[in-house]
Amino acid sequence: MPPARPAQKSLQHRTIASAVAEEVRRRIVDGEFKSGFQLRQDALATEFGVSRIPVREALMQLEAEGLVKILPHRGAIVSELSMEEVQELFELRALLEPRLLKASAKHLTEADYERLSQILQEYSTELRAKHVRRWGELNTEFHNVLYQHARQPRAQAIVGGLLQECDRHTRLQLSLTGGMERAEVEHAELVRLCKSGKVSAACALLKTHIEGVGKSLRNYFEEHNKTT
Amino acid sequence: MPPARPAQKSLQHRTIASAVAEEVRRRIVDGEFKSGFQLRQDALATEFGVSRIPVREALMQLEAEGLVKILPHRGAIVSELSMEEVQELFELRALLEPRLLKASAKHLTEADYERLSQILQEYSTELRAKHVRRWGELNTEFHNVLYQHARQPRAQAIVGGLLQECDRHTRLQLSLTGGMERAEVEHAELVRLCKSGKVSAACALLKTHIEGVGKSLRNYFEEHNKTT
DNA sequence: TCGACGTAGATTGTATAAAATCCCTGGTGT
DNA sequence: ACACCAGGGATTTTATACAATCTACGTCGA
Numbered sequence: 236m237p238p239a240r241p242a243q244k245s246l247q248h249r250t251i252a253s254a255v256a257e258e259v260r261r262r263i264v265d266g267e268f269k270s271g272f273q274l275r276q277d278a279l280a281t282e283f284g285v286s287r288i289p290v291r292e293a294l295m296q297l298e299a300e301g302l303v304k305i306l307p308h309r310g311a312i313v314s315e316l317s318m319e320e321v322q323e324l325f326e327l328r329a330l331l332e333p334r335l336l337k338a339s340a341k342h343l344t345e346a347d348y349e350r351l352s353q354i355l356q357e358y359s360t361e362l363r364a365k366h367v368r369r370w371g372e373l374n375t376e377f378h379n380v381l382y383q384h385a386r387q388p389r390a391q392a393i394v395g396g397l398l399q400e401c402d403r404h405t406r407l408q409l410s411l412t413g414g415m416e417r418a419e420v421e422h423a424e425l426v427r428l429c430k431s432g433k434v435s436a437a438c439a440l441l442k443t444h445i446e447g448v449g450k451s452l453r454n455y456f457e458e459h460n461k462t463t
Numbered sequence: 464m465p466p467a468r469p470a471q472k473s474l475q476h477r478t479i480a481s482a483v484a485e486e487v488r489r490r491i492v493d494g495e496f497k498s499g500f501q502l503r504q505d506a507l508a509t510e511f512g513v514s515r516i517p518v519r520e521a522l523m524q525l526e527a528e529g530l531v532k533i534l535p536h537r538g539a540i541v542s543e544l545s546m547e548e549v550q551e552l553f554e555l556r557a558l559l560e561p562r563l564l565k566a567s568a569k570h571l572t573e574a575d576y577e578r579l580s581q582i583l584q585e586y587s588t589e590l591r592a593k594h595v596r597r598w599g600e601l602n603t604e605f606h607n608v609l610y611q612h613a614r615q616p617r618a619q620a621i622v623g624g625l626l627q628e629c630d631r632h633t634r635l636q637l638s639l640t641g642g643m644e645r646a647e648v649e650h651a652e653l654v655r656l657c658k659s660g661k662v663s664a665a666c667a668l669l670k671t672h673i674e675g676v677g678k679s680l681r682n683y684f685e686e687h688n689k690t691t
Numbered sequence: 692t693c694g695a696c697g698t699a700g701a702t703t704g705t706a707t708a709a710a711a712t713c714c715c716t717g718g719t720g721t
Numbered sequence: 722a723c724a725c726c727a728g729g730g731a732t733t734t735t736a737t738a739c740a741a742t743c744t745a746c747g748t749c750g751a
Contacts, residue, residue: 249535249536249742250535250536250703250704250705251704251705252704252705253535275732275733276732276733277731277732277733285705285706286705286706286707287706287707287733288516288704288705288706289704289705289706291520291733291734292519292520292523292704295520295523295524295527296523296527298527299523299524299526299527301617307477307478307481307712307733307734308477308478308711308712308713308732308733308734309712309713309714309732309733310732310733319614320616320617323615323616323617323618324617327559327617327618327621330558330559330562331555331558334558386547387551388548388551389529389548389551389552389555390551390555393555393621477712478733478734478735479734479735480734480735503702503703504702504703505701505702505703513735513736514735514736514737515703515736516734516735516736517734517735517736519703519704520734535703535704535742536702536703536704536741536742536743537702537703537742537743537744538702538703692751693750693751694749694750694751695748695749695750695751696747696748696749696750697746697747697748697749698745698746698747698748699744699745699746699747700743700744700745700746701742701743701744701745702741702742702743702744703740703741703742703743704739704740704741704742705738705739705740705741706737706738706739706740707736707737707738707739708735708736708737708738709734709735709736709737710733710734710735710736711732711733711734711735712731712732712733712734713730713731713732713733714729714730714731714732715728715729715730715731716727716728716729716730717726717727717728717729718725718726718727718728719724719725719726719727720723720724720725720726721722721723721724721725
């Protein structure tokens, strides 16, 4: 675990429910809980050593984020998305994120660029295929840093959820098709364009970038699932 | 393939929590619970004659929809949106809804057009300024019927929430500025375009329509110079 | 007078236990 | 053999009770 990161809202374990939500979310995004896996309240409660009430609330929170699906009186399962639904996520991102970047780019500070550079640098160290989890975290943070000054809280919240879900579905494919290298190149170019004030070019590249990742994922899926 | 389940209208209150959520949501959208109003769990529980647990879950559900804001250990309040945030909602709608209409329009059935006609007719009967609540309900349903065949569940869910919130903030203004008449005209034209297969024209009109309502709302607020 | 501290009251968060619901299995009748 | 329905067991949902936390207010000291 990385030490002493700035206290953000997600680290405020102010309530047990939020702590449980964070841990379950991590496991889903990391793939420990796979699509369709049944999340039983009792099992999670005993494992974490807590009651089932905060577990319920955590599951509801995750349902709001789209990571799990709750069926009344039948429990919660990790959400299963068809390829069409995953494609929809990318299309929504391609629609929303350029808008956020356009509003946020000009307000990026020197500290923000510093953080973006750090992320790019951590990319290029040799952690690529080895630490897919860390890569996904960095990827999500990269996008969030870019949009943080957009002053569009609702859109930012929506995109945050989309990023998380896309990350979950992309990791498998990224480590196999060299998608990470391409993403790293495009990310670096993105930062360069923002820094030099070419906002609209950056937005266009961002749109292409997201659509490209989505298309790459779909191709990968179609190749490996011709029979179904 | 899941067996075709009877898609119930969700009017069956299958769980207490969902029933409470529905009632509290109605009160918020109707304006009985105004922005900033503090929703105390105990008060709601005793009023509905239930425990606090389902009330808590209802509040979390409403938070996910954006209608309330929950502060840890401090309770829930009806969400207060600045004019900028309301404008953001309309901008997001203007971005997302044409996309949904484009995907859904060609799959609209005769029964759908029948329902749309019913809605338009109920508009034009003299219930306009009198029953603002009913008008808002119809307005939301109108849009949802248009998009129901889009096969983009995530976008539809997002837009559903946006519609509800926009409705809440628009009602006050609609009944005073004649915005309803204009909306009715545009809605009728929208149906006509869809019916005659002019999908892209319909999408363009829809975008204009949403932006127009948003702009009208902003003008209304700037005239009255009300800051919260 | 003003501000800091601490206690009381109210409100939310969590644990435990009871009630309702669903799934599955096994029997029964046709 | 097939359809149907009753009952047991597992799981979720709700109720009740307790613990933790926050806000308000009053007291104390400079």
